Amino acid sequence: MSLINTTIKPFKSTAYHNGKFVPVTNEDLAGKWSVFVFYPADFTFVCPTELGDLADHYEEFKKMGVEIYSVSTDTHFTHKAWHDTSDTIAKIQYPMLADPTLQISRNFEVLIEEEGLALRGTFVVNPAGEIKVMEVHDNGIGRDAKELLRKVQAAQYVASHPGEVCPAKWTPGAETLTPSLDLVGKI
Template identity: 65%
Template sequence: MTVAINTEIKPFTAQAFHQGEFVEVSEASLKGQWSVVFFYPADFTFVCPTELGDIADHYSELQSMGVEVFSVSTDTHFTHKAWHDSSDTIGKIQYYMVGDQSGTITHNFGVMREGQGLADRATFIIDPQGIIQAVEVTAEGIGRNAADLLRKLKAAQYVAAHPGEVCPAKWQEGEATLAPSLDLVGKI
């Protein structure tokens, strides 16, 4: 993986299936609000629909937090539509399903499985300036959890809105944060 925390997303243009339409998306589509870019290996598979469905179940909460979701695989936007039309789980998706058949986006984020043409299972949280704030990558058989993604997003948004404060392990919204200082050294 070559993408690092606190780096800006690279330029791209792609077609997406979104709410019954084919639309163009680019790096500019991710800027101006918090974004999640959710890579997965392939449509019509096994773990992938469980993950995408889990995010779909939390999409209204993500929207209320000012977060847009962009799922990305190296399938085409046409394949995304066919999957959306044929699967009850995928049919509930309202967020962007981006087709990256050229592999540009997957390469830009450093999650292309070389020689396979498939994306790794990877999640990126991106702030409104287009800067990567969190990354999660799991092995093929390990599905991700949208509830934990929500927790990480809330922590990232909190830290961005409260300079000088940080969120400790397992932090949940409303819990105490830390203000790093000389007085805290060795006391945690």
Template identity: 70%
Template sequence: MSVINTEILPFKATAYKNGEFIEVSDADLKGKWSVVAFYPADFTFVCPTELEDLADHYAEFQKLGVEVYSVSTDTHFSHKAWHDTSAAIGKIKYAMIGDPTHQISKNFDVLRPAGLADRGTFIIDPQGVIQGVEITAEGIGRDASETLRKVKAALYVASHPGEVCPAKWKEGAKTLAPSLDLVGKI
């Protein structure tokens, strides 16, 4: 089932962020753009490289008014322990949400039968509607710069009705205005 253009479902969970445990809910993802990055498990191999990459780009997301959240089916306690023991994870300033009940992973349709989340990235608009989804297999790591590019495209499309961003679009590049005149000419 596609979750594109659907509103996020209600959830409430505990996260680890900047040395504290905090409560996070679906309401926190509304009112601003958000990126939610699900990953299989703490203390693994590809996951820390992806989360460190997001941490390295976090300031760029923040400049755009975008909040980042990571989610796994581990607990917030595990997130803290990983943050305290891994140099890569120690860079993280965004919320690391624990989903031991699997509610959030089920809501986003990324829960595997084994109880771990798939590698799923979701771009969510201020109304809580999912505008972008990327899901990769276990061994395929994601690229935060590509997520950032997609966020910029989503922000552009949202603020420029009637325009769309073509493949490989970068900020400042030419967009398209779909019309009958363009049919068969691209």
């Protein structure tokens, strides 16, 4: 069963954020757009390229009212150590959630049980706590923050324009579609 349109399950975590350890729960997401970006582990290879790319686009997400949460099964202490030793990770200003109990990774169905690591999963969550976008990659395939930004823009547009849908490669300002019997077979 797909997680699309389901409500996220309750969770508790400690995040490393802006030089501090802070608690984060599912209740903190209420009323806001959120993006969860799961990755296998700190101190790895593809992960810093993705998290650095997100850091480079973080202000764009913030302007749209979106909070980014990176999540791995590492501890918050490991996140701090990585942040303190990597120039790429030092750019991160969004919360880095720790999931050593594997609860969050299981909730989002990205946990590789036999390894205790998460797949590369990306989830866009609306202010009601419903998952509107999900994408899961093999761990050897990196993601693109610009494409994620576009998907969030589309999700926000559809949420604020009932009855309209965004076609492939839609970007803000481009034409949308209004599904109807008149469109059947004409696209």
